[in-house]
Amino acid sequence: MTAVSSRQQLNYIAAQAADARVNLEIETEGMTLNIGPQHPATHGTLRIVAKLDGEQVIAADPVMGYMHRGYEKLSEVRTYPQVTTLINRIDWLGSFANEVPFILAAEQLMEVEAPPRAQWIRTVLFEMSRIANIVLFLGDMAVQVGAVTPIFFAFRDREHILNQIEAATGGRFHPNFDRIGGLKDDLPKGWTVETKQVMKKMRSFCDEIEGLVMGNEIFQARTRGIGVVPPDIGLSYGLSGANIRGSGVDWDVRRDGTTGAGGLVHDELDWRVWTHPDGDSFSRFWVRLQEVRESTKMVDQLLDGLPSGSIMAKVPRIIKVPAGEAYVETENPLGVMGYYVVSKGGLVPFRVKIRSASFNNMSITPWLLTGVYVPDIITILGSLYFILGDIDR
Amino acid sequence: MIPLSSTDTVPANDAASDAADVAGVAATEESGAAAQAATDEIREAVLAELTAEMGEAVVGSHLAAGVDLTVRVTSDAWATAAVFLKEELGFAYFGFLSAIDWLPSPFGRDMDSQVDLTLEPSEPADPDLMEQGLAGGETRFQVLARVNDIVNHRAVTLKADVDEASMSVPSWVPVYAGANWHERETWEMFGINFVGHPGLRHIYLPGAFEGNPLRKDYPLLARRVKPWPGIVDVELMPTEEPDGADGADKADGADNRQGAEAAAAAAAETSDA
Numbered sequence: 134m135t136a137v138s139s140r141q142q143l144n145y146i147a148a149q150a151a152d153a154r155v156n157l158e159i160e161t162e163g164m165t166l167n168i169g170p171q172h173p174a175t176h177g178t179l180r181i182v183a184k185l186d187g188e189q190v191i192a193a194d195p196v197m198g199y200m201h202r203g204y205e206k207l208s209e210v211r212t213y214p215q216v217t218t219l220i221n222r223i224d225w226l227g228s229f230a231n232e233v234p235f236i237l238a239a240e241q242l243m244e245v246e247a248p249p250r251a252q253w254i255r256t257v258l259f260e261m262s263r264i265a266n267i268v269l270f271l272g273d274m275a276v277q278v279g280a281v282t283p284i285f286f287a288f289r290d291r292e293h294i295l296n297q298i299e300a301a302t303g304g305r306f307h308p309n310f311d312r313i314g315g316l317k318d319d320l321p322k323g324w325t326v327e328t329k330q331v332m333k334k335m336r337s338f339c340d341e342i343e344g345l346v347m348g349n350e351i352f353q354a355r356t357r358g359i360g361v362v363p364p365d366i367g368l369s370y371g372l373s374g375a376n377i378r379g380s381g382v383d384w385d386v387r388r389d390g391t392t393g394a395g396g397l398v399h400d401e402l403d404w405r406v407w408t409h410p411d412g413d414s415f416s417r418f419w420v421r422l423q424e425v426r427e428s429t430k431m432v433d434q435l436l437d438g439l440p441s442g443s444i445m446a447k448v449p450r451i452i453k454v455p456a457g458e459a460y461v462e463t464e465n466p467l468g469v470m471g472y473y474v475v476s477k478g479g480l481v482p483f484r485v486k487i488r489s490a491s492f493n494n495m496s497i498t499p500w501l502l503t504g505v506y507v508p509d510i511i512t513i514l515g516s517l518y519f520i521l522g523d524i525d526r
Numbered sequence: 527m528i529p530l531s532s533t534d535t536v537p538a539n540d541a542a543s544d545a546a547d548v549a550g551v552a553a554t555e556e557s558g559a560a561a562q563a564a565t566d567e568i569r570e571a572v573l574a575e576l577t578a579e580m581g582e583a584v585v586g587s588h589l590a591a592g593v594d595l596t597v598r599v600t601s602d603a604w605a606t607a608a609v610f611l612k613e614e615l616g617f618a619y620f621g622f623l624s625a626i627d628w629l630p631s632p633f634g635r636d637m638d639s640q641v642d643l644t645l646e647p648s649e650p651a652d653p654d655l656m657e658q659g660l661a662g663g664e665t666r667f668q669v670l671a672r673v674n675d676i677v678n679h680r681a682v683t684l685k686a687d688v689d690e691a692s693m694s695v696p697s698w699v700p701v702y703a704g705a706n707w708h709e710r711e712t713w714e715m716f717g718i719n720f721v722g723h724p725g726l727r728h729i730y731l732p733g734a735f736e737g738n739p740l741r742k743d744y745p746l747l748a749r750r751v752k753p754w755p756g757i758v759d760v761e762l763m764p765t766e767e768p769d770g771a772d773g774a775d776k777a778d779g780a781d782n783r784q785g786a787e788a789a790a791a792a793a794a795e796t797s798d799a
Contacts, residue, residue, distance in 0.1 A: 198730035198731060198732075201730040205715075205740060206739055209746075210746060368618040368619045369620055369703045370703050371619060371621060371702070372704075382676065384676040389676070389679045391680055391681040460672065460683060471621070473622075473670070477657075484626050484627070488621060488622040488672075492708075493704055493707075496708075497703075500703070
């Protein structure tokens, strides 16, 4: 065995460098990969054009608009009560929560306040739509990493919640139940007892998912340290909800709201805001799981303390909203959702700006997906959790 | 259930935030009555600091006590105001950015009508009657944006007039990265340019789309070919007294319709006979 001379060593290094240069030249040619618009991971019709260098993403460009329905324009030709029918369809998994900020904005302009019972029932349904929405996420996230069973558990247990929402409102997916000044109807007989049982089921579902998915080695390997969002970057993109709380930002509009969201009663409940310091896909999943648990506790407390009385304030039958502008935002299942409503005193809004959570949550993807590997695109998109109707509006 | 490591189940700020929660609840209860005044102080302070920094660039403001704060700046100061809010006042969270077209709809009272204008045309609205909302304004288009300070729990809505000759304002993308998509949407829907934006291109509409759909003078074609379904909602209840001219018109209309139906029925009977 002869010692390698320094000249041989230099030759070897030079050859490696030449190889690397050749590789580089081949790789820079790259490849463009279209994910979607009909991909299961895109929750609808989102398309992501990813430029790849081998297995690595060098640029990602989401393409939206396949489901743009123009709700802002359509709202300008509909009366206030008719608008709630449209906006139910923004985030279709937690429909009731879409109605609340719009109704609150209209109430703020009309200077109407819903009676206490209506506010409490509103909060119950608001939290139940959060559970219905996020339960599906908990099952769906496991599908993104290849585990198919949890989604069936999620569909099975979400049905209990949807049944309760249907019993109270008449609509499984699109309740259209919130009214300016109150609610459409009171709760049916025996509903509170049944709902409490359902909440127990949801808590055991959370335990089940925690054992089945979160402790799983493969799940951890696919989500830990993947898609890390630093808090300052997240805030400048306007991330909200569990996406920003997963980055350790302790901010929840239910507790820290700056707009006059007087129509919900979270202040009177005993609950806490969960955060996770890591900022990766796993932490976003973890925060959402805790939020479902927290919501079930909130619903229990609300049902225990439900005040009696009327469910509708005195409002004219034909709703004319006085001229003015109001912005109300609430902490919806997907994040902060707000409506900027401009009224000219007529039957219809002059302008409605819909600030939906997923639009901002997805706007970080070009930044976040750059540099990740192809399989991680799917888990990152899954953990950011968007509903396409909430992006395209 | 598999127990997780302690860092997961107990977030770093657990104990601290619990203590803060308790303190916060106590504070809210104590200052329940004074809450209104306290919020006003917060918003007034924001307004005062903005005015002190921006000087004459702040051209209008509206402070609704305990509700909200709207500040209007000149379009030149649109981006510098954002920098100041983010860097100096700690408004790190970007809410949204959009625009308002204050032109009364040229399609008469189509957009907020009690009568169906495809059937009963009316006078076109007078563009001179344009009236801007909170914090005033002089131009047809205004951009508006909202940013939050998530530490001190305060927020501000910022507005700026858009000069109709240039139709452009400075971009917010260098300040708030999230403004990128919002500005693309506003550019597409209103035709407002954002100077310094890294790539203004269509976000929702197909690339060859012409027009700016959220402008008031862009007709909603669905309404041109089909009567407004909402017309049924504004009919008076039989027991209600008609109030004002509109109501009377409606009542008359309803009577006429009934009369016409009766006449038609009578005609049908006679023709049968």
